[in-house]
Structure formats: C-alpha cells, structure tokens
Amino acid sequence: MSSEIVNYIGYAASVFIVLSFILKDLTKIRIVNLIGCICFVIYGIFNGMLWPVIIPNAIICFVQVYHLVTAKKK
Template sequence: MEILGISLTDWIGYIASFFVAISFFMKNIITLRIVNSIGCIAFIIYGVLIDSWPVIATNAIIVGVNIYYLFIHKTTRVLADEVKP
C-alpha cells in the first residue's frame, strides 16, 4: 500500500523519526519521555515491518528506560510532596 508514492512502512518510519526528533525540543522531561516513547513504539513497529532486530531491540530498550524514569519521577515527586512541611 502506498500513500503519495511512499510505502506505508516508510510512512511509519517517517512518523517515528518525527516524534523522536520533536521530543528533543521538549522542555518538560515528562513530555519529552512520553513523546520519545511514542516515536520509539513507532520505530518498533517499523522494525518489525522491515524485519530489523537492531531497530526493534534498541527502541524497546529506550521505551523501557523512558517508562522506568517516568515511574521513578512520579514516585519521587509523590514522596517529595509528602515531606514538605
């Protein structure tokens, strides 16, 4: 399937690249990690479609790191709020 002469697989790759690139412009670290994760998930789909394990593995690890830090950040913020007088 092609859209504007570009395969659907390539479109997914372009969309993934867009989200990863735009994540670097985010000032808020939570927003950055969420937008970056969206791009990485799209790259995982792209990697599956082109049968590229390096693309799949790298982006799966990055999504895992983003999820880990989002959870830690949330937990740290909740604990910090409890300590405030």
C-alpha cells in the first residue's frame, strides 16, 4: 500500500477518535471509536509494524466489540 494512502488512514483514524469524544450516545461512541481503532491498527501494520500503535488499538477494538455485543443482549 502506498505511504500516502497509509497516512490518510492514520489521519482518518485520528478524526474518528476525536469524533467519538464529541458524541453523547454510548453506542455511537463505541462504534465510531471502534472504526478509529481499526484504522489505527491498519495504519500501524502498513507503516512498518508499529507495535505501540497496533497493540493498544487492537485491545480497544476487542473491548468495544465486547461492550457492543453485551449491550445488544440486554
């Protein structure tokens, strides 16, 4: 993947993360934050395996999915 596209994915990730702090509905916050974290994982992988970016965002992805799934069951 070209470095320009990878950089745009990183910028998009930042926008999604910031946007998630603006929202008030918890489900929307989790979904938007999940999208941002997925973008950061992709960014970290295609930018030379940046483990300090990949690991925390991958963990947050699992946390967000867990909470979204358990919220649907209630």
